[in-house]
Structure formats: C-alpha cells, structure tokens
Amino acid sequence: MAERTLDLGQLQALLERVRGLKVACVGDLMLDRYVYGEVSRISPEAPIPVLRARRTVAMAGAVGNVARNVGSLGGAARLGAAVGDDPAGAELRALIAADEGVESFVAAGPAPTIVKTRYVSAGQQLLRLDDEVAGDRSLSSAAVFDGAASILISDYAKGGVTATVLEDALTAARATGAPVIVDPKGNDFARYGAVDVIKPNASELAGATGLPVETDADVEAALKALLAATTAKAIIVTRAGKGMSLMRRGGAVKHFPGRAREVFDVSGAGDTGLAALGLALGAGAALEAAVEFAILASGVVVGKAGTAVVTPAELIDAEMSQHASGAHAKVMPLEELAHVIEGWRRQGLKVGFTNGCFDILHRGHVAYLAQARSWCDRLVVALNTDASVRRLKGEGRPINDLDSRAVVIGGLQSVDRVTSFDDPTPIALIERLRPDVLIKGADYTREGVVGGDLVESWGGEVKLATFEDGYSTTRTIEKMKAD
DSSP states (O other): OOOOOOOHHHHHHHHHHHTTOEEEEEEOEEEEEEEEEEEEEEOSSSSSEEEEEEEEEEEEEEHHHHHHHHHHTTOEEEEEEEEESSHHHHHHHHHHHTOTTEEEEEEEESSOOEEEEEEEETTEEEEEEEEOOOOOOOOSOSGGGTTOSEEEEEOOSSSOOOHHHHHHHHHHHHHHOOOEEEEOOSSOGGGGOSOSEEOOBHHHHHHHHOOOOSSHHHHHHHHHHHHHHSOOSEEEEEOGGGOEEEEETTSOEEEEOOOOOOOOOOTTHHHHHHHHHHHHHHTTOOHHHHHHHHHHHHHHHTTSSSSOOOOHHHHHHHHHHHHSOHHHHHBOOHHHHHHHHHHHHHTTOOEEEEEEOOOSOOHHHHHHHHHHHTTSSEEEEEEEOHHHHHHHHOTTOOSSOHHHHHHHHHTSTTOOEEEEEOSSSSHHHHHHHOOSEEEEETTSOGGGSTTHHHHHHTTOEEEEEOOOTTOOHHHHHHHHHHO
C-alpha cells in the first residue's frame, strides 16, 4: 500500500490552491431526473410496486456532474458539450446557467438530449428509464479550453468524445502544459492518445484488457497491459471499496486503500473522482496526493443521494472524522447538523428527534433510545447543556459534563447524531431541524410534548417511548450515595 501523502493540513492547503482554478470539462452531457416517492402497495395489474410521486429533482449529469463538482469544490468549471434543440436541452442549459461555479460552452446539436430518470423510494432506486438515441454530440468550438489549468474528458460513449475533440484537447494541453485526464468508455483506450491519465473503473479495465481484476496482483498485470497498449502517461483504476491503484509509465503500481464510508448511492461517484483529480493536478499536486484527494471526495459523495456534489467543508469534515472515534464524529453543532439532516432528507430517510439530560447512562436510557430508533431511519439526540441541567435538576447536577454525556450517547449504535441546547425547551432546535418523528417518554401525553404540534403541522408524528421500570438517573445517584 502507498504511504499517505495528504494529511489534514495538506488537504486544507490544496483546497486553497484549487479555489478559482479554471478546469475545462468536455464530453457527454445528459439530464438526470430523480422522482422521489412512497411505495405502499403492489399494483393489481402486475407484481410491481406502485410509486406515489412526491417530488422531482433535475440536474446536469455525466460531464455536467463533473463540472458541478469542480464548481462545488471551489474551482471554475468551463463546460463544453452539446445537447438537443428540445425541451430537455433547454431545461439542462437553464440548470447549468444557474450554477455560479460553471461557465457554459454548451450548444444545441443535431442529436436529442439524453435523459435518465430514476425512480426512488425509501432511499432505493426502483427503476431507471433512459431516453436516448445515438448521434453526434461533439463540441462545436475549442474555446472551452482557453485558459484551462486542467482538461477533463468525460466519455460516456454517447457521441460527445470524437477524434476532433481529443485532438483539440491535446493541442491545448501542449500549448499550456495543462494535464489531460480521461474517464473512458469502450475497449479501445489507445484512441485517447498521449493523455496524462486514463481513469477506468475495475470493470472497464477488465474489458479493455481481457484480464481479471479481482486481486492486487490481477490489477497490476492489467495495468501493465493497458499501458503497453496505449500512449497514456499513467493509469488510475478505481476499485470501489478497495480504493484506487496507480501506475505510471515505467513505474511500479501503487495501491491506495478506500475510505470506510456508509454507501448510499454510487451514482456519479466517478464524476466526482474525475473532478477532484483534475483540480488537484491542475493545482500542481503530485499524482499520489491527487489520488488521495479523489478517494476522499468519492467517499463523501457515495453517502449522498443521486448525482451529488461535494464541498470543501465536507472534505475537511470527512478527513477529521477519519481521526476521531465514531462517537466523537456524531457530535456536532446545530447548523452543521441541519446540513447533515438536509442530506438525509434528500435521500428519503425518516429523521427522529428526542432530547433530555442523559446524565448517567443506564439500562433504561439504552432501551428508550433503541425504541426511538426503531421508529425512524436516523435518530438525533439533543442534550441539555450543563447550565440547563443545573436549572432543571439543581446544584450538583449534572454528574457528567456535556462533552462526556455527548460522547457516551454518541457511542450507542441506536444514535446517529448528538447536539445540545441551552434553552428551557428544544423548540428552536425542532423548528430548525424539522424532524419527521418527535419522541418523548411515556410519562408525557401527546398534547404535553413540546413541539409536537409543530411536527404534526408539517406531516410528522409524535411517539411516546416506554421506560423500563426501576431505572432512572436519580435512583442511580441515590444508590451510589448509599454505597
């Protein structure tokens, strides 16, 4: 395994260097639509689920998603592609025009716009519908390459990456020294010419070489064969959870492990990796550091729904989380938590919320939180601050300070995030986070739950969790004093 070359400080420095960096993104462009809804029954007409659509989201896909990621990471994307002279093309161009991080060089061409529609329920894709026909979707102008510090070619084999486009890219690169990185398709990688990097996934590497790619040794043999068959300067193969492997011409293979992340949706992860590679290399980073940057960015994006983008703040948070325990990583302030919850909501996940002092964790707390988690996909626990606990329980409380309580609660498998509040009630948190399920103990009535009416007003529900008899913090403290 290759030694790490990108620590937190280097990551922050790299993110500063890529800010405003011009990156040309050319290739195949398509419209990605996501239809989110709920499935509650099977169709009487056939054994298929019936999706009740709730909302539809559209975004630029393929090379459009590469450009979006360049912009979200702080770069200045220059997007060159062709779309159809049709309503989908007009919608796509409007989406691109509204993205401040992307400068459009998109023109209307003869081929209809490609549209991919995914139908999603409870965070899972049920069906993908592709609306496409073959045709010429190549660039009409080479102006997109002007001033670019890096050139990214996103080939989805839809007609956007022609011999002319490749020659224009290489000509521009020879004039400026900009690296050219290709995300390839098909089996003839030699057609890309003397680019700096070709970035296939493991399946594409196997298809291009006819060799297995299961083990590190397999990958090494396949990389050597592919370099021998092309004029590329280096090959980087993406291997999903196994990370990435790099081989320069004339050099040894280096394997880079993946980052342990919760995988929700791999759509567009390759686009994110391509954007990160291009930005890092354009900013002068070594190839090894660029690979680690791409692994980090791809690892973040697979935890999101759809063809998503990654921000510098998310990369820094992910890097910090690698060095923190799982419990510490769950604890966060309100605004950061609100951002996380918005991401969960885009994934169609049900968010639960409960609050309390949780001073000395006991069996009753564990059972309560486990029951609360059974009513939602993600559970947030809001803890009273030390001052708030003191106001509620009197001097001498809490026994454990807020930091200690937060880490202990965060250590429970049933808890997904922990935050805190100092107000007499958590109403401000509830208004900001808008949970789908509000949970309190069975010693409350539904009418007495603070924020219950708010949660129900936006379609949520209030649940009352039972307590195990004989367990309470007060009783635990009394027993400790008696002992």
